[in-house]
Amino acid sequence: MSKSTAFVPTMGALHAGHLSLIELAKSYSDEVVVSIFVNPLQFENPDDLAKYPRDIESDRAMALNAGATQIWAPTIDEIYPSNPTIISAGPLGNKFEGVNRPGHFDGVITVVDRLFKKVEPEFAILGEKDFQQLFLIKQWVKEQQIPVTIIAAPLVRDSDGLALSSRNVRLGDDGRRQALVISKALFVARESEHPEEVMAQILRSEPAFTLDYAVIIDEESFEIASPQTKHRRALIAGWVNGVRLLDNIAMSVNA
């Protein structure tokens, strides 16, 4: 494949967040490859894998319409022809998302490594929606000196504030409304001098929300932020109506 390709890896069930990545990819290259592959290795929960929404024909049309020049929907055998060697995401792979999703980031790094080797893109466009994933992939690419430039794309929200996610379709009407507590907590925390307390308080106000974690991290190290931290980001993960949701925002009050 051409070296100047801009690559957008996805698991399909495309929404406007994915399309924004494709549009951003177009500004880096005329050749935009979109992969659609639901990676079994990154699902620690078989039920979540079974319920993951899939609609390849609609995905194909949406991606082409947004400017993709090639849609690549490989089979599992194409990506994992034999028993794959699982790549470790390292210690950060077991923190935050990794606490509740053991092995998830090992699966992510393993598939990204395979996808990058097949596509050999010059640019890969990844969403800030999955902030820890973005950080770990950047780290992996740097460590392994993989010749790809990672471009971070901003998180896209619905007009009511909910971060777009393929899993949102499973929320139901009540769940969707209840899930808004997450973005609300982030918007208030962003402006607050005491963001941890504010997030916890707002999240507790919604009984339908079950918290996994709500933290402020240092964007450079992915450690919990200290008073010296320059670039801070609030991360929230939790559950509404059996659906796991993830969101984050850059803090406007920085040291």
Ligand code: AMP
């Ligand atoms: P997924 O299909 O969920 O694996 O996501 C594929 C890519 O789209 C990843 O780089 C995600 O971070 C990105 N993405 C998913 N949702 C959003 C969103 N709401 N805004 C921006 N990027 C997103």
